[in-house]
Amino acid sequence: MPTDTDADDLAALLERGDLEVEGRLSHASNAVYRVVVDGSLRAVYKPVRGERPLWDFPDGTLAARELTSYLISRLGDWHRIPPTVLRDGPLGPGSLQVWVGPLDVTGDHDLLRVDPPGKLPEGYRPVVQGQDEYFADVVVSHADDPALREVALLDAVLNNADRKATALILDDGDLFAIDHGLTMHEEPKLRTVLWGYAGEPLTADETAQLTDLQGLLATDQLRDLLAQLITDTELIALDRRIRKLLRDETMPAIPPHRHPLPWPLW
Template identity: 35%
Template sequence: MPGRELTLLTQGSVELIGRIPRSSNETFLVQVSRADDAAYAVYKPEAGESPLHDFEPGLYRRERAAYLLSDSLGWGLVPPTVVREEAPLGVGSLQWFIECDFREHYFTLYEDAPETHRDLARIALFDYIANNTDRKSGHVLRGDDGRVWGIDHGLCFSASFKLRTVIWDFAGEPIPDALLEDIAPLAEGAPVEVAELLDVEEVTALQRRVQRLLRAGVLPVDRTGMRYPWPLV
């Protein structure tokens, strides 16, 4: 568990820098600081969420749940994310800002950086488990250190199957045994911290998705050809 990142996110003072453009919900770049240490974070307040017919208010909790799920698996795909009550615009999520070249995204990484394919396929597996409804290409980043990240998980964990993603290039490929071992405990139940952020039906649905993966042993296939988000990037 990242010490400095979580310390700053949970204990640092939060200063608004500006709104991040082209977001469906109000999303802000902030600076978190504590003593002589400071860094950037992404702040998503509940007050800035657009009403949805299929998700209750409180998408910030799903951002936190996605981080906790990734962390519990030992995959480190989601940047450190916390819930802050005393943030400038009220309760919301704070996620560590990833320094990267924003001209890169899933499509460019898949085409130009084959060394990232293992991590990209693992994100595809994670998205099926989390039932990600909105994996756009731009929600996949490669940090300046070369590490691959997935961001923007507010539309995850629905009890109804809603998977929409651009990551179908690995469909039908065998899931490595090591990853099957990682996810196997989820067939019995979600980590307590994750379950506390979801409702019972959502946790049960997560277990069932994992059970299906364990039986199939391959990455999911979209037989409809329609499980894509919009816009794609």
């Protein structure tokens, strides 16, 4: 995991480096490109003009939500989101994030798995039971891993509406979380594959983490910075989510009134 100094240096390189497009990522729903920064650092470039219109998120706001999520991850001491900036690129302004993980974009790991009912391996937490494409009963589960729990709590703060398994990347044993364009909405939209921790009590460290973040978000300097990226209503909703987590003293419960899972899961 990069130190704060490493992250600052990488962010500075992202902001000022020359960009060369390697190619477009064909699996992405929006226009997403892998680029090389200053001939050495690989990164993911998501131009605003390539964002597909969505019914529930304002047009042209996903890149700013990527940066907002990164800033909150840093400020909250999660450090699970790769260094991210906003800048002009070959296709106009957009988000630019350090590439993590393998270059083949396989996303293969054992953090999440699918098993027949009753065959859940030790050390995994069930998320949902259903049927596969052959109508066989299956259980989707995720590893009981401290790093995954960190991401689950971060997603609750960010109100992440799209935490898929493929947005969890292992890089030399370190867990990173990517794809944060669908975050920070004013309405509850948490959709995630990490519901295995639902309703569990917060640890003392998690409570302190949230309390510290709440204090930082109360400062004029930080609020002024975030107000350039998201709306005042979304800022208020962010504060309310943190307050609710601290008041409930638990990880979020699975909502009964709306769909709690992203689609597809992977």
